[in-house]
Amino acid sequence: MPNMLEVRNISARYGNVTALHDVSLTVGQGEIIVLLGVNGAGKSTTLKTISGLLHPVRGGITFEGEAIDRMSPESIVRRGIAHVPEGRHVFPGLTVRENLVMGTSNRKVTRAETESDIERILEIFPDLKRLYTQMGWSLSGGQQQMLAIGRGLMARPKLLMLDEPSLGLAPVIIKQVFRTIKSINEAGMTILLVEQNVGLSLKIAHRAYLLETGRMIRTDTADALREDDGFRNALLGVTADE
Amino acid sequence: MFVEFIQLTIAGLAVGSIYALVALGFVLIYTSVNVVNFAQGDFAMIGAYFMVSLVLGAHWPWWVALPLAMVLTGAVGALFQLVLYQPVRNRPRNFLPVMIATVGASVFLEQVFLLIYGPVPFQLPGIFKAQSVKIDGVFVYPQYLVIIVVTSVMVTVLNWFLERTKLGKQLQATAQDADTARLMGIRVARMTALIFAISTGLGGLAGILIAPVYTVTAGMGSTIALKAFASAIVGGFGSIKGAIVGGLTIGLVETYGATYISGSYRDAFPFIVLILFLIFRPSGLFGEKVSQKV
Ligand SMILES: Nc1ncnc2c1ncn2[C@@H]1O[C@H](COP(=O)(O)OP(=O)(O)OP(=O)(O)O)[C@@H](O)[C@H]1O
Ligand SMILES: [Mg+2]
Numbered sequence: 425m426p427n428m429l430e431v432r433n434i435s436a437r438y439g440n441v442t443a444l445h446d447v448s449l450t451v452g453q454g455e456i457i458v459l460l461g462v463n464g465a466g467k468s469t470t471l472k473t474i475s476g477l478l479h480p481v482r483g484g485i486t487f488e489g490e491a492i493d494r495m496s497p498e499s500i501v502r503r504g505i506a507h508v509p510e511g512r513h514v515f516p517g518l519t520v521r522e523n524l525v526m527g528t529s530n531r532k533v534t535r536a537e538t539e540s541d542i543e544r545i546l547e548i549f550p551d552l553k554r555l556y557t558q559m560g561w562s563l564s565g566g567q568q569q570m571l572a573i574g575r576g577l578m579a580r581p582k583l584l585m586l587d588e589p590s591l592g593l594a595p596v597i598i599k600q601v602f603r604t605i606k607s608i609n610e611a612g613m614t615i616l617l618v619e620q621n622v623g624l625s626l627k628i629a630h631r632a633y634l635l636e637t638g639r640m641i642r643t644d645t646a647d648a649l650r651e652d653d654g655f656r657n658a659l660l661g662v663t664a665d666e
Numbered sequence: 667m668f669v670e671f672i673q674l675t676i677a678g679l680a681v682g683s684i685y686a687l688v689a690l691g692f693v694l695i696y697t698s699v700n701v702v703n704f705a706q707g708d709f710a711m712i713g714a715y716f717m718v719s720l721v722l723g724a725h726w727p728w729w730v731a732l733p734l735a736m737v738l739t740g741a742v743g744a745l746f747q748l749v750l751y752q753p754v755r756n757r758p759r760n761f762l763p764v765m766i767a768t769v770g771a772s773v774f775l776e777q778v779f780l781l782i783y784g785p786v787p788f789q790l791p792g793i794f795k796a797q798s799v800k801i802d803g804v805f806v807y808p809q810y811l812v813i814i815v816v817t818s819v820m821v822t823v824l825n826w827f828l829e830r831t832k833l834g835k836q837l838q839a840t841a842q843d844a845d846t847a848r849l850m851g852i853r854v855a856r857m858t859a860l861i862f863a864i865s866t867g868l869g870g871l872a873g874i875l876i877a878p879v880y881t882v883t884a885g886m887g888s889t890i891a892l893k894a895f896a897s898a899i900v901g902g903f904g905s906i907k908g909a910i911v912g913g914l915t916i917g918l919v920e921t922y923g924a925t926y927i928s929g930s931y932r933d934a935f936p937f938i939v940l941i942l943f944l945i946f947r948p949s950g951l952f953g954e955k956v957s958q959k960v
Contacts, residue, residue: 475849476848477848477849496848497848497849498848498851498852498854501849501850501851502851506849509845509849513843513845513846515839515842515846515847516842516843517838518835518838518842522835525832525835526836526839526847526852527850529836529847529850529851530850531851575850579850579851
């Protein structure tokens with residue numbers, strides 16, 4: 425598989441604090457890649473650096489062969505990377521519909537295109553239908569997550585990056601979210617997933633990366649990592665006492 | 667008595683409309699970028715001077731000059747934010763430096779326009795030639811009606827733009843969560859420029875409309891700005907509705923107070939209202955709106 429996204433030896437920092445040291449990862453067309461790590465490991469920082477909210481101080485990022493590490497988020501989403509941020513960040517004062525429409529801001533769309541894209545999203549997330557005219561702030565956590573993913577898909581991305589979509593959701597809803605992610609991938613979407621739910625994400629992912637205090641310490645296929653009890657316990661041990 | 671009351675009400679609504687237009691600018695900028703633009707009133711002055719040049723200088727008809735002067739003022743406002751706001755846009759805690767810079771810019775703009783146009787006030791003709799018209803026994807200054815009508819139309823258009831167009835929603839999205847807006851592909855720098863252009867354009871319109879009632883001087887914006895600022899606070903400093911209701915309240919209080927209580931304290935009444943609000947209802951009439959902003 426040709427690599428769609430290549431992150432090569434990047435370092436990133438917030439002011440004087442270096443959050444990523446020499447991090448590399450690749451995402452191939454059609455894959456689900458999961459990026460694992462405990463709180464503060466640098467998972468969100470990695471996604472922010474890819475989507476352009478942050479620029480690496482060292483290293484480079486290419487998407488479909490083009491260097492994107494100096495570009496603004498506005499330009500990067502136009503090239504086909506949608507970043508659904510941690511904590512969903514639904515626009516609180518806009519309706520569900522308006523939130524979805526905002527997702528199309530990365531390109532010129534006709535009204536008909538917007539409508540048919542919204543239809544498509546509502547097929548994936550039928551629950552959003554009855555919330556259509558409700559304000560973003562009035563939605564539950566799970567509903568907001570569906571909306572945030574739906575809004576990301578409205579960009580018609582080639583690569584969808586999801587930051588902890590299961591955060592703060594009830595177990596049944598988490599299962600539903602993971603099923604949806606899997607089915608979106610099976611429909612052809614390449615996905616870079618950040619998660620702390622090791623069990624479920626290793627079930628749907630093809631490959632996984634493990635971050636620890638800003639360094640990439642392990643990468644393997646999901647199958648291999650699933651069999652590796654040491655790996656699972658190391659992460660589960662930490663995530664279990666949260 | 668009753669006739670006088672009607673006349674005062676019309677005058678109060680007209681002056682209040684002017685405050686509302688400037689207050690709208692305060693509120694739009696504040697809710698979008700969390701900065702109070704203390705030079706907001708000076709854009710009323712700039713709009714009025716553009717009108718002076720176009721009408722008295724170039725002898726253009728008012729219906730061409732008015733929209734043009736407004737657009738030109740908005741363009742100055744876009745330039746203004748490019749210099750004052752954009753350079754520090756991504757810096758944390760930039761609010762205070764930017765606000766202080768707008769105070770400096772206010773002084774600067776007034777000096778520049780004083781230099782260009784000189785200290786002698788200009789008198790712009792009203793849009794209608796008649797000094798007053800009589801409607802049902804009530805004498806009305808036609809410029810007051812122009813102010814009320816034009817303001818109503820502009821507010822309706824603004825509301826339609828913000829609530830019914832995709833661009834309007836993108837402006838709102840940017841105000842609510844700028845980073846997420848960028849992730850959607852919304853060009854935040856452009857949105858900020860547009861908000862400043864709209865806000866200062868509305869301020870310019872206020873100056874254009876009030877110019878025939880007062881005179882055009884470099885300092886005309888400061889008084890308007892103070893009362894518009896009071897209006898914005900009375901309205902809750904967070905919503906369009908608040909800015910308008912606040913503006914009209916201040917305009918009416920000032921006009922009634924000047925006639926029924928004391929003319930020499932005309933300028934004091936708005937501030938009495940302001941102080942009462944700050945003591946008894948500091949969140950303003952529609953204050954809860956502010957909390958909806960993230
Ligand atoms: N805006 C910021 N300013 C300063 N430091 C930050 C900022 N955001 C994150 N950091 C620091 O960078 C490091 C990595 O944070 P990051 O948010 O990437 O972790 P994470 O793996 O996503 O954690 P979590 O699972 O809690 O979301 C942490 O040490 C954190 O304190
Ligand atoms: Mg995170």
